[in-house]
Amino acid sequence: MTQSLLSIIIPAFNEADNIALIYNALSEQLNDTGYKYELLYIDDGSADETLKNIQHLAAQHEQVKYVSFTRNFGKESAILAGLQHAKGEATIIIDADLQHPSMLLPEMIKGYEEGYDQVLAQRDRKGESRMRAAFSDLYYSIMNKLADVDLQNGVGDFRLLSRRAVQAVLSLSEGNRFSKGIFSWIGFQHKVVFYENVERQEGESKWSFAKLLNYGIEGLVSFNHKPLRICLYTGLLVLLLSIFYITITFIQILQHGIDVPGYFTTISAVLFLGGVQLLSLGVIGEYIGRIYYESKQRPHYLVQESNTSRSQA
Ligand code: UDP
Ligand code: MG
Numbered sequence: 001m002t003q004s005l006l007s008i009i010i011p012a013f014n015e016a017d018n019i020a021l022i023y024n025a026l027s028e029q030l031n032d033t034g035y036k037y038e039l040l041y042i043d044d045g046s047a048d049e050t051l052k053n054i055q056h057l058a059a060q061h062e063q064v065k066y067v068s069f070t071r072n073f074g075k076e077s078a079i080l081a082g083l084q085h086a087k088g089e090a091t092i093i094i095d096a097d098l099q100h101p102s103m104l105l106p107e108m109i110k111g112y113e114e115g116y117d118q119v120l121a122q123r124d125r126k127g128e129s130r131m132r133a134a135f136s137d138l139y140y141s142i143m144n145k146l147a148d149v150d151l152q153n154g155v156g157d158f159r160l161l162s163r164r165a166v167q168a169v170l171s172l173s174e175g176n177r178f179s180k181g182i183f184s185w186i187g188f189q190h191k192v193v194f195y196e197n198v199e200r201q202e203g204e205s206k207w208s209f210a211k212l213l214n215y216g217i218e219g220l221v222s223f224n225h226k227p228l229r230i231c232l233y234t235g236l237l238v239l240l241l242s243i244f245y246i247t248i249t250f251i252q253i254l255q256h257g258i259d260v261p262g263y264f265t266t267i268s269a270v271l272f273l274g275g276v277q278l279l280s281l282g283v284i285g286e287y288i289g290r291i292y293y294e295s296k297q298r299p300h301y302l303v304q305e306s307n308t309s310r311s312q313a
Helices: 016-030 050-060 075-085 102-113 130-146 163-171 179-185 209-222 226-256 263-296
Strands: 005-012 036-043 064-069 090-093 118-123 155-162 190-195 303-306
Touching (some): 005 016, 016 102, 036 075, 050 064, 064 075, 075 090, 075 163, 090 102, 102 118, 102 155, 102 190, 130 209, 155 163, 179 209, 209 263
Antiparallel strands (some): 064 303, 090 155, 118 155
16 A cells, blocks of 8 residues: 655744754654655754755655755745645644644544645644733734634644645735634645644744734735725715814804814824825835835745756646
8 A cells, every 4th residue: 555645834034053953843743644655854954954954854754855945935935835735645844942832633533534725733832922912812803803814823834734724825826924823724624733832942933023013914905804994984985074174163163253263183183094095005115115016926935956856836
């Protein structure tokens, strides 16, 4: 009987110390599953020894594959490259920093064998700063009210996708990739497995607050145009209010003449309207920016070197 192949995608950006650790952790879990597997490292333009360590591993173990980018293209691009190069009948995406417990793999594979096309791992937010946890709660509640896809707090990129699901993800060709949204958008039967949040062992998180904020906005506007609609309504409301105000004031002036020069009202109106306009312009700008990037049709990443080939376009 030919064994089926599992692909494990590991995006790595400056994770030199974690390359061997994650290899050991994964192979320990995978050796008894009865599957053949490939560990597909995506070196996202690391500046440290990450690539060297991966190549060193690849020389020793034939199941180690890698794709190395010419520069840092971001985790979303790394995941895309992984999916495009993965050859397995099922694919698991896991962080290189050991924050995603590899112990979960057998359970995820079991879910796949039960016939689920997606098996997602959901974590609690233990050990995370209270600020960050509060912000992500807020973000998810806004997001789920606004966006057309359903996102769950604590569910990230750590998941298993069947070949069908991978194909579906790859069929979405957009340039601004927001994987969380895409994974939810494609649908399919899914199963959730739970785990406890683990703190990072080596290196440090690559997410600054600014990066997280950008990522959040990305998610919001990639998946719906409701912010545009909100602008429209706010604009409309403000317009109606000001017409009402102008009419009333005008009638009063006709009846009583001008009394006090309305310094306060003028200033507040200017400020308020200015604010609404800037907000609306900002939202429109977001969408135009997206059109700009899409229209350029740039590749999501460039490969410097690799020991594997693409399995799909
Ligand atoms: N990563 C990447 N490219 C980047 C940033 C991060 O490939 O530009 C990888 C990183 O090496 C890690 C995973 O994505 O394997 C998650 O990154 P990180 O641990 O910084 O994020 P966090 O766990 O804090 O959300
Ligand atoms: Mg991490």
